[in-house]
Amino acid sequence: MTMPDTISTDRIDPFSPWKLRTLELPNRFIKAATFEGHCKGGKPDREGLGAFHEAFAAGGTGLCTVSYGSIEPGGRTFNDQMCLQDDILDDLKEVTDRIHKHGAKTAIQLAHCGNSSKWSGWIGRRARGPSNGFNALGTFVGTPFARALKKPELAELTRQYRSAAERAIKAGFDAVELHMGHGYLLSQFLSPAVNKRKDEYGGCAENRARFPVEVLQAVRQGVGDAVPIIVKMNLRDGFRGGVEIKDSIVTARLLEANDADALVLSGGFSSKNAMYLFRGPTFVEELIKVQRRKIDKLVYRMARPVLKSQPFEELYFLELAKQLRTEVSLPLICVGGVQSLSSVHRALAEGYQAVQLGRALIHDPALVRHYQQGLKTESGCTVCNLCVAEMDRDGVRCVLNDALPARTLTE
Template sequence: MAGRQQRPRGVRPHVTGRPGDRDVQCSASSAPGCYITMPMASIQAFSPAALGPLTLKNRFIKAATFEGVMPRGQVSPALVDFHAEVARGGAAMTTVAYCAVSPGGRVHRDTVVLDAERARQLRALTDAVHAEGALACAQIGHAGLVANTVSNRAPTLAPSTRLSAPAMGVVRAATAHQLDGVVDDFGAAAAHAVDAGFDAIEIHMGHGYLLSSFFSPNLNRRTDRYGGDTARRAELARRVAERVRRTVGDTVAVTAKFNMDDGVRRGFWLTDSLPTARLLEADGHLDALQLTGGSSLANPMYYFRGDVPLDEFIASQPRAVGLGLRLIGKRMFREYPFTEAFFAPQARQFRAALSMPLILLGGINRMDTVTAALDDGFAFVAMARALLREPDLVNRFREKTATEGLCVHCQKCMPTVYSGTHCVVRSGEPVNLSGLAMS
């Protein structure tokens, strides 16, 4: 199994490679906006690589995708099996999606809160992943405006007072004292992640969740230390990263899932996100950034791309919510054609501006895309839907029995988060959650 290696804090592994000197013609499935540049010497996708104190056996990470198998926030055997299968399929590390740092920070009641009891339950998951030769990462976060307060039966927080559809009402601006508590909650969750046996912690700084919403000039209208210019809007995220690092030291890797842009008018854009990333890099608390974009509040298809499964979403919801989706669904779920590595144009600007390791995310389905990303200087690639369709795709790439995944980007896996996230092409049967909570 790949393991930990110690290095001085703040010393980054050198990543070679920048856009190269010969272009590869894009396939029809890649164009338009294709991202493939091939230098003459390729970095090997299956060579080990450093991530903070860790050595990953290859460059493939399973990105966090909400698994939908945590009834009332309990860790289930289905959750363990989900990640063990990905580990068995060849990924170097698999990420458990969205472990809330507090009850009010859950997306809804079927979200894990990373406390001492859940840490004990999650040990079965990390043990299973390690037994398959992979590493395990816990994504931790606070949902903020994305939290369903009715389901959670707990209030949530926002940078500024505003109406939130998921909260089904007005969310009040967090006080400075409440934000101190959020920082404490992230530190406590990080400690529990270490106790659970996780090798890495990913701080959620994207998709309109709490830390991401503080970045946004559209959502953050504060005039105190947490609002105003780019640096002040980054203050909460920087405090969280510092607390998590101080809590865990060099025992695990610490990364962040970071929004490059929200895909929303007057939202977080590269003019703010690039300087924010430079601040996070200069602080030295993070081992890598996984680059993403979009808003769960206003533009979720921005980070999915491809077909919009609106009918399936409507069918998966209670009747009243389904009726609402019929009225506003086409405005909320905008269509973005799928292109291979769709976040690469923005991500390459981050690669040019930063020296820290970066993880490329977003529609990576082909082996030549992986090779090109590594040649372009990205340390790792993160894959999600491709591994829902084929959990063993990394092994098949390594064995050269496949050069492209079978995911067709229909996005019909998205509505299955309410019944156990799965590829409907691979298996149309929902996961039976009855009696699955682990003791």
């Protein structure tokens, strides 16, 4: 198949404004969702979360993604993850105001962890996913099993996604990002390895996409016609029996037909092969070190096989994404190893419309401005992955920056 007509093959300037639905973005750089670790007990720490995101906005990033907003209390993987209820909207408004002050826009990632959770609310109960199964993360904290969601519960979750999206818009977010990747609830439905349902929500790729698509439709009804809905999804789960590119093409077509505005193309499954989404050296030993409770240390010791190092290269999802590029016309956003400015240009030349950066921006929140001003052409991030473990200490940060004077981070 050839490139669809609607995709421009002109060279895209990454610093040029980008219109996503009705939203005018100052450029093509997006801060990827990186759970920040600034929501103790589920409530955003205004100062910590605000300062974290303001640094990206001040540093030239066009769209800052806040992560992650659980759509209901049971959608949290950990206790200290944000739950998007009415009582935190004022806190979030302060965060979105701080981002807007610099001319940047902001999205929030809406998510639910499904069957993989060590949230204390599940103790004595069973986390919920597409099918009955194991909740490895909850094994040593008293919730080792997950059960299949019943159909009325799916309808309720769909309403909760919609309500969470409506709240996000009230709190000042300009867009929402639906998390359908990385082994979270909607990704569990998409994955044949986890979704063993015998009803219309399981079986073929179209059926497995049914619940995610219903969620998208409900969120669209909730936010209305103007607000962009970005979907983050897996190109591959990255293990045998999981989602393969043929399945993700089916999903992408359905998402496009149901009015998604752009797809962020990622991969990997947190409960099975988390390093497939990050690549590079494992952070498991550091994660064990930062846990305060013995039981949490034990959970992560048991997770060592899931967190095995994987080789890193820049733009590590590009080759898979090229196979999907020819099958849909909606904008695609590149994530995964966008580090150097040359990789940004390459991604845009290969058919993506924008790029998301996670670790490179955690290392240098002003990277976009540095690239634009010609002060840098490479990110200084070494992909050591230690920033990930910091989420369980005092909030995500780059450990390399300890040695740098603070001013170099934002100048």
